Amino acid sequence: MRMSDRYVPQEIEPRWQAKWEETGIYRVKEDPDKTKFYFLTMFPYPSGDLHIGHWYVMAPSDAAARYRRMQGYNVLFPIGFDAFGLPAENAAINHGIHPKEWTYKNIERMRKQLRSMGAMFDWDREVVTCEPDYYKWNQWFFLKFFEKGLAYKKRAPVDFCPTCNTTLAREQVIEPDRVCERCGTPVIKKEMEQWFLKITDYAEELLDFSKLDWPERVKVLQTNWIGRSTGVQFRMEVKDHPDKSFEVFTTRPDTVYGVTFAVLAPEHPLVDELTTPEHREEVEAYKYKAARQSEIERLSTEKVRDGVFIGAYAINPMNGEAVPIFIADYVMMTYGTGAIMAVPAHDERDFDFARRYGLPIRVVIAPPDWDGGELEGAYTGKGVMVNSGPFDGLSNKEGWEKIADYMEEHGIGRRAVQYRLRDWLISRQRYWGTPIPVVYCEKCGIVPVPEDQLPVRLPDDAEFRPTGESPLKFHEEFLHTTCPKCGGPAIRETDTMDTFVDSSWYQYAYVSPYYDKAPFDPERGKYWLPVDQYTGGVEHATMHLLYTRFFTKAMRDLGLVDFDEPMVRLFNQGIILGPDGNRMSKSRGNVIAPDPLVKQYGADTVRAYLMFIGPWDQGGPWNPQGIEGVHRFLNRVWALVVEPGPEAGGKPEDAALTELRRMTHKTIKRATQDIEAFKFNTMLAALMSFTNYLTKAKGTAVYGTPEWDEAIRNLLLLMAPLTPHIAEELWARTGGEYSIHQQSWPTWEEELTKEETITLVVQVNGRVRDRVEAPADITKEQAKELALASKGAQRHTAGKEIVKIIYAPGRLVNIVVR
RNA sequence: GCCGAAGUGGCGGAACUGGCAGACGCGCACGACUCAAAAUCGUGUGGGUUUAUCCCGUGUGGGUUCGACUCCCACCUUCGGCACCA
Incomplete structure (x- = not known):
């Protein structure tokens, strides 16, 4: 007996997570000898709780990133937090907690939750957008844009909530009735002086998707949005x-x-x-x-x-x-x-x-x-x-x-x-955001803050009053400053930037977090950029995804990058619904929280179930019984590998061994093709079938042969990206070298996947009437003969005139009669 | 209204390039183990009927084809996006 012969994910998962951490296997460096692969998943807003939707985008992304890594790519898979935003400020107004404190507490909690997922995030590259060292570059971009005429100020109507007494971001206005997302009050329009980014300058170029491998849907949404x-x-x-x-x-x-x-x-x-x-x-x-x-x-x-x-x-x-x-x-x-x-x-x-x-x-x-x-x-x-x-x-x-x-x-x-596209209004009358680096001087008018004075820091000691004006307006020290041009008295801009500015270039920050000479280190950027694969929700189609494309084009025109598009490939996962088929919401009481599930079943089961539920881009309702099935599968794999098999099985037949190898190689092929296309559900189905097959074969003489070991070894390797903990544990138990996640992805031999005999379907007038076994290399004439001779064909052709016979090689024979 | 996506068993879903519809899993039924139950394992599971050498069946109606879940036309339903954009 080793530590435990039962599958106890609660024991093995934290143990391996600690080991991975300790040995630093997920930390990546630029390596000119290896082809890079930048796999990015949308960073979360630190709302305080990692919900199942986060898991649904991150767990399969992690699996795909792990697969690329096993294929030999040098994979960058970073994580960070989109840390500025309204909820933090609302918490301050409603509960008296400082937005900063609230945000960092949440980040701390979410880091733990994220770690429990067992993802291969490189935590050394973590970026938190509310850090001055990060938002300094938001301000720097603003100045560059201002110089180029891409940032300008004009009077415009904005959405205002009369109950919360504050302006709202456009995304916080719920559309059919145009109400405030927080209190449900109808939003009104107010004329205000606002800062805009001139995205319309790129309208024509943004309509060109020729350099993007993106879902048709997103391209259509953006096209319509640009109008x-x-x-x-x-x-x-x-x-x-x-x-x-x-x-x-x-x-x-x-x-x-x-x-x-x-x-x-x-x-x-x-x-x-x-x-x-x-x-x-x-x-x-x-x-x-x-x-x-x-x-x-x-x-x-x-x-x-x-x-x-x-x-x-x-x-x-x-x-x-x-x-x-x-x-x-x-x-x-x-x-x-x-x-x-x-x-x-x-x-x-x-x-x-x-x-x-x-x-x-x-x-x-x-x-x-x-x-x-x-x-x-x-x-x-x-x-x-x-x-x-x-x-x-x-x-x-x-x-x-x-x-x-x-x-x-x-x-x-x-x-x-x-x-139809309008310029991007970035002014927010909010505290918890990036200060817009501009001062207003009586003499000189609008004066941008010089680059060497960045960042314009957000003061911590602001007072939160639901007055509808930014707390910065009441912060005397922040408000009053001197004009950088004439040295006379001046007033700072008190509006902050839309948080979509933060997320418009975060993918660049990851290549060299908090680099202090530029938004990112150009050397390292050359290696990693652009993003090869991006994953996230389609709800960002016309906001974030359009903004970040705009940013990249503007950055190109500033000479910062030499490509046109930020993310080459994009995948939109679907939405996980509550067990009742509705969108999860606290008021409906149908929210599925991942933490208790991890406790009960382990992270591997939660990961695998999310991938098994259906096609990744489709989402779907959470089925509490469905997760049991996946858990059973992991238990079966455990039993298959850990439990001793029968003693002496005798000498295995050649045919049995050939079949075992064929199953192994067919599974490698299917699994590889599936994960390549993000078809995790069918990949798991293939692994399940293989496991079922092996479980039966275990009772026969093939057990314990080198072919058997090959099968088990490959099964674990194929599982490694999906369920990293159990794969690592069983890999270790079968004598595999640490870590399974540093092994190469298995390859298949096409020859070995081929069947010796095929089942030839015999049709008469397009209806299946019989099936006959035939050698795989059967000729057309032989197949026709065989089909005609079959009982089913005899029955249905007797006394009738045969008009023609169609042969679909390796599949079927259709006899057309009159 | 306009644009887009999707309709397959009791449920989630599978099906290569037009070639055995329902893989895999859930649920259910029966059986084994058990004093019993849970767990586990095994078998079965689209519908109909005259239980077979049969018929029907992938939202509806038509079409193309030897053959259609797959291609074409029309329609219905559901979901998502935009919404006085000239």
């Missing part, structure tokens, strides 16, 4: 105002002859100048209402498209017609030019509006079978142009180009591209 549309921008003169005109953007220049009115956004700068006295009162009222509109909850699902005539007329440059100008809040100042040409016949919104105000609806694209009568609704399909002067008779597709050409030739307008 590129092509059209024509042209100028409309205002009647009786020779010096006034405005630009409109349209994607439908082919409908320009159908313009019967024009609409300006209520905030459009020309509105005041063009409004005639008799309409002024109504216009002012509408503008006021529209401004308030955004403050009032947009409760109604039915959008009422209303507006007001301002008393002026715009000239359609194509036909010289004067059409009335309205203001309406369905036209946004933030998109395009803030003004549109309205073609009610061919745009649903314009149609609604025209109906409401009795404006003419002029058809210029004839719908199929159109009788010339009135339309029931806007017709947005294709058709032949009518009522369009010289362009009549053209298909609208042709007309689109012809009219665009005409406008360009006559200097009326030009082809233009518009994006």
